[in-house]
Amino acid sequence: MSQHSQFALLGKRRFLPYFVTQALGAFNDNLYKNALLLLIAFSGIIAEEDSALYTNLAAGLFILPFFLFSPIAGQIADKMEKSRLIRSVKLLEVAIMLIAAVGVITNNMTLMMTLLFLMGLQSALFGPVKFALLPQQLHKDELVGGNALVEMGTFLAILGGTITAGLLFDLTAAKYWIAAGVIFFAVLGYFSSRFIPTAEAGDPQLTINWNPFTELVNTLRNARQQRAVYLSIMAISWFWFLGASYLTQFPNLARDHLGGNPQIVTLLLTLFSVGVAAGSLLCEKLSGHKVELGIVPIGSLGMSIFGVDLYFAISSLNISSDLSALAFVQNADHWRMMADIALISLFGGLYVVPLQALIQQRSDEKMRAQTIAANNVMNALFMVGSAAFGIISLVVMKLSIAEYFCVIAIMNIVVVGYVYSQVPEFTLRFVIWMLSHTMYRVSHKGIQNIPEEGPVVLVCNHVSYVDALLIAGACPRPIRFVMDRSISEMPGLKWFFRLAKTIPICSPKANTEVYETAFRRIKEELADGQVVCIFPEGKLTQSGNIETFRAGIERIIAETPVPVIPMALDGLWGSFFSHKDGLALTKTPRRFWSRVGLTVGQPKAAESVTAAILEQDVKHLFHAGQNL
Structure with a gap:
């Protein structure tokens, strides 16, 4: 890319x-x-x-x-x-x-x-x-x-x-x-x-x-x-509900709480508009040039945090009447409120841009404009709803404008929480994005070798418990990971692996039913055109080296002949999630913001696939990645 x-x-x-x-x-x-x-x-x-x-x-x-x-x-x-x-x-x-x-x-x-x-x-x-x-x-x-x-x-x-x-x-x-x-x-x-x-x-x-x-x-x-497109439309419409709620109240906020000078209205509008513009532009850097749903929850969280803080910022103000916009800006007592408004809109930009791109990307090409028309209708409906809610809150319930802003900030948590619960992909991508942008700096080479559509099997070396998350964060397509059952059932992570639609597997000696069910699910996912990723070593490395690939990959390709793409992860050996110097997850975390590399090789035709050949391919990619 x-x-x-x-x-x-x-x-x-x-x-x-x-x-x-x-x-x-x-x-x-x-x-x-x-x-x-x-x-x-x-x-x-x-x-x-x-x-x-x-x-x-x-x-x-x-x-x-x-x-x-x-x-x-x-x-x-x-x-x-x-x-x-x-x-x-x-x-x-x-x-x-x-x-x-x-x-x-x-x-x-x-x-x-x-x-x-x-x-x-x-x-x-x-x-x-x-x-x-x-x-x-x-x-x-x-x-x-x-x-x-x-x-x-x-x-x-x-x-x-x-x-x-x-x-x-x-x-x-x-x-x-x-x-x-x-x-x-x-x-x-x-x-x-x-x-x-x-x-x-x-x-x-x-x-x-x-x-x-x-x-x-x-x-x-x-x-x-x-469903993902429809709930994205609802989420975008909620953004316009919030935006209309803030913009509509700025004139009254300036008149009743900020000194009454009309220049202050223009100042607030400028802060809000520039904030949305800045947040929108920041999306490109945070998303890595792809539709990254992981930053949508970050945007919604920021809108609520600074929306609640805006209540306290307004409540603590003591402003002289008829201040000019310049005099207002020069007073440091007003900077907290100004920062809250700018940051609410900045996080709003982070929230709405990936959703707009998702609708365009996933809508049926023949009905794309009609889907966007549905989005426009719902946006308009929610904006009208914001006016009605404002009248109820401010006129009927007699809330102050500061209290009204606090209410809609709390409502935002409830609304977007519902959306994320209905579309687990948002939560999944959020966790992946946070991991790959806090504990690790992930670089990748050859990611374009993964086709944009159609079934394919990815094979990779297995270094740590977060391998799947880092691969998922780098790949532009959803991946179904074949994972050792003991890992997929780990307390605290079990719910997440289910969200990711992982495929638990174990040895046939341990449980024949689980083993056969895994191969059946792999076949179904490939038949559905999905990407399936397996770790042919069957377990985490104990030495940091790539161990022998098992023959399960050969059965997968024999049952469903699809292209196979070798990959290699490097930089994770020695991390908290690897077995270096003791069992994973039992050591004190020492490495943060570590460099991790993912090298993706060329697709291999099904007829040329064997476990031994793939093992050599992955070893070659691993050493090539270490030398970058």
């Missing part, structure tokens, strides 16, 4: 025009929406007693199309060539903004509200194709980095559009500047879309169901067919 910077994608035509187009779309959406909210609140077009009604109506009109039209948009995105569809959607944005500009200049609130609904429609049409295009244009080791850049660009564009709306509103002849601005950025977005390369349709023969209600039901039903 090549080591590259995600920012290199910004120099590629297959990514840069798309990135610019989607960022400009998010920027213009928020420029127009926030300019409209400012016009409602401060221009005198609407009576003061009606401003709250129109403000909430505006929020509803913008999000309503995501419920009504996302499922249809998903079908269109699967049926049409994607670059052409994007250009059509951006051209629609230009037309909408031309009419919206007329509404702004003439102070026609009805027209402006209608066009806000149409902007929501345009965004709903763009959403599915925006994310469905990424897996077609990016390599697999670029998918996380691409999603990270998109997430960064989206949040910074939202922030930029919000700030720009305020700046334009403060200018003389503000409505003319706003009208010119929304037209200019719409035209710029259409211009950038013309450079997006062709991306073929997922299912050109698809028959579109134009009934938004029945298609909404169909879309959600189809999404539920893949």
Whole structure:
């Protein structure tokens, strides 16, 4: 897997025009929406007693199309060539903004509200194709980095559009500047879309169901067919619930607790947006250029820890009224609260980017856009739910904003805990990631020799009790490990090995039934196209050397002829989990952050496989790895 910077994608035509187009779309959406909210609140077009009604109506009109039209948009995105569809959607944005500009200049609130609904429609049409295009244009080791850049660009564009709306509103002849601005950025977005390369349709023969209600039901039903994808959609939607909960309360937090200066709202929005952007970019480094679910629990844990701490930080504040943003930042008493907001959003970026990439990677190619449409519908639903929950908590239950933030941080633990319990892969990958990024520094060579799909058997030397975890962390595919029954039944680890779907085995003399069941399960897993890994020595090495390979591998290949890939681990002999200087797990741990190497050889055809040949191959790879 090549080591590259995600920012290199910004120099590629297959990514840069798309990135610019989607960022400009998010920027213009928020420029127009926030300019409209400012016009409602401060221009005198609407009576003061009606401003709250129109403000909430505006929020509803913008999000309503995501419920009504996302499922249809998903079908269109699967049926049409994607670059052409994007250009059509951006051209629609230009037309909408031309009419919206007329509404702004003439102070026609009805027209402006209608066009806000149409902007929501345009965004709903763009959403599915925006994310469905990424897996077609990016390599697999670029998918996380691409999603990270998109997430960064989206949040910074939202922030930029919000700030720009305020700046334009403060200018003389503000409505003319706003009208010119929304037209200019719409035209710029259409211009950038013309450079997006062709991306073929997922299912050109698809028959579109134009009934938004029945298609909404169909879309959600189809999404539920893949449980990991569906629960990832729920987890992403929960992220938007949390995000909307924080962003919605920032104006009231600034007014009631932070001195009342509107500049503080912009400061909080900036901290949140930059935090999400930073967390999104950090995903690429932590994930090793692959969809790494192990960092998702880290993200959720961080959101809860700093969400709870935000309650204490706000409660301890004593702020003078009408502080400027600069004066607020210069006071060290405020840094804890600012850090909490930035870190909540940073860990939110770590949480959401791998989930977005997982949906794109694992969705059926013919229905990818429709699955993303289901995600958009649920995101919108959860955002509306956050508004309702905020009203119940703050108005009905009379919670303070600090208490409200604490409640949603605790709720986050419950919600994501449920998701992780339903999809054990999250927990499994988390444990693997933590082990391979705390006790060990794992490097690997030849990992690309493991095929991206299809059945294959991996064979490796057996040095320690954590061999399987380190191999699983390096391999991009799930692995079914054949493991000595005594190890798989170890107290404290038994639950984990079951999560990993290990295959217990023992000698036929010890238990014939367990022995035969293991071979039957191996055959079933290979027939299902899975990766199976065995340690042919049959036990941990007592000397640090590779011992004789047993003949079980020959039976496996005789029953299911599939390619076999030799591998070798080095650097684990002498660790707490090996038998050097005493039994494993009985010594005082001394080595942390140790270097471990995994060397993967070329696949061997089934007909050339014997235990003796594989033993020599693994020994050769082991010595080659030690010399790196």
